[in-house]
Amino acid sequence: MQSLKPSFRSLPRRFRILMVRVGVSNFVFNMNPYNSIYVLALGASATQLGLLTSIGTGVSAAFSVLTGWISDRWDRKTMFLIGAALGILVPTIYLLAPSMVWLIPAFILYGVSDGILQPPWSALYANSVKNENRGAFYGIANFFTLMPTLFAGLVGGAIVASSGGLNAEGIRPVYLAQASLLIFSFLFVLRFLEREDKPRAPFDFSVKNMVEDYRRIMRNRGVRSWVLMKSLGSVSIGLADPFWMLYAAVVHKASAMTMAYMVTVRTVTNIVLSPIAGKYVDRFGRKKMIISGRGVMYLATIVFIIFGGEPYLLLAWVLMGVNDATGIAWSAKEVELVDEEDRSKITALSHASFNSLAVPASILGGFLWDSVSPIAPFLIMMIIDGGIRMQVIHKFVPESNNSSKHEPAHETL
Structure with missing residues (x-):
């Protein structure tokens, strides 16, 4: 811990305040891996769960393109607080929802808030x-x-176990805790986060x-390839995302506490490895760490879908934590594709492209679960992510050069 102190103290005040909100x-x-189970408990099918998820991600994609541009030209703190305020309403609606229909506005508001x-x-973080x-530093x-x-x-x-178990009434109190914590983080950022200097470009x-700003960004070397790669995210990572804990509960008969332990060991692994991974990201490059982490994730997925029992589920989630630690490389690579004044916009492009196929992907995920096999969403995820997305990163996305200037695109993709 002592070796981390000087670096932590050297971080800007704004960065440390944002760290509190991130924490x-x-x-x-992480306190609620039961969301999919709750939605099904209120009467939704797996296909309807996929459709509801697609609504939120689609709305998020649409809003992010607009708000990313406004954030770079106007005031990032204000935009951040607007999104955070709307986010408080999401667990509040879940808490009060008597049926699945009530969750529709929650999914929509989640998309608006996230976008x-x-x-x-x-941008503030980077x-x-x-x-x-x-x-x-990441x-x-x-x-x-x-x-x-x-x-x-x-x-x-513990909240779920003491409130009735893996059913709607047992999970419902978790949303009260979530809403309370989000209110605290909103007030903390409102009070302590300083505003940036005015953006360079006047807001008009x-x-x-x-459109001209986004076209200019797309001319940066590697941006088009990155956006293409992210657009396939919703039909790979996003397709399987709603079904991890559902698979653990339905196929492997995991209990609420087993799933809680899974979340915990994954988090511990990420915590322990993050400082080391951060140094490796700077030393060996962003791309190598991204691709290496994905290899570990595919191994974790194979262990998860094939082997039952708590020890194997915990092993799979430890391996997922190893991959999570390499997420630093993803965050660093993305913002380094553009200059400082464009970093809200590159995040918006990435966010929107990831969610661009969210509607068909979520419907497909639910169909695969209901009509093909519970394993199918995970197999499709690995094929698309490993066979296409990682190949695009390897061949067409340049490694970071630690420069503040970015070259125009010379891509054949």
Whole structure:
């Protein structure tokens, strides 16, 4: 821990404040791996779950393109707070929902909130550190922001176990805890986060200006390939995403506490490895770490879908934690494709492209689960992610050069 102190103290105040918000958000997310089970308990089928998920991701994609551009031209803190305020309403609706129909506005609001706050948050975070040590600083940040989540899964599991188990009434109190924590993080950011200097470009809303800005960004070397790669994310990672814990519960008969332990061991692995992964990201490059992490994730998926029993589920989630630690490389590579003033926009492009096929992907995921096999979403995920997305990164996305300037595109893709 002593070796981390100087680097932590050297982080800008804005970065540390954002770390608090990230830590709370991570805790909120990790304390509730039961969301899919809750939706089904309120009467939805797996296909309807996929459709509801697609609604949220589709709305998020649409909003992010607009709000990413506004964030770079206007005020990132204000945009961030608008998105965070809307996000508080999501667990509140889940808490009060008597049936599946009530969840439709929750999924829509989640999409709006996510689309608004992700671009400014990414830019605020990235612009606080320099390219050459971004991996190391992100690794240190992950160490501290993930630490509060160490017991998040256990807290969520204990709430569910003491409230009636894996059913709607047992899971419902978790949403009250989530809403309370999100209110705290909103007030904290509102009070302590300082506003940035005014953006370089004057804010003058115009669809023409927005289109021209995005066209300019797409001319940066590697951006088009990155956007293409991210667009396939929803038919790979996103397709399988709603079904991990559902598979554990339905196929492997995992209990609420087993799933809580899974979340915990994954988080511990990520916490322990993040500072090391951050240094490796700076030393060996973003691309190598991205591709290596994915190989570990595919191994984890194979263990997860084939072997039953708590030890194997925990092993699979430890391996998932190894892959999670390499997420630093994804975050660093993406923002380094453009200059500082464009980082909300590159996040918006990435976010929108990932969710561009969300509607058909989510419907396909539900269909595969209901009509083909519960294993099918995970197999399709590995084929598309490993066979196409990683190949695009390897062949067409340049390695970061730690420079503040970016070359125009010379891509054949």
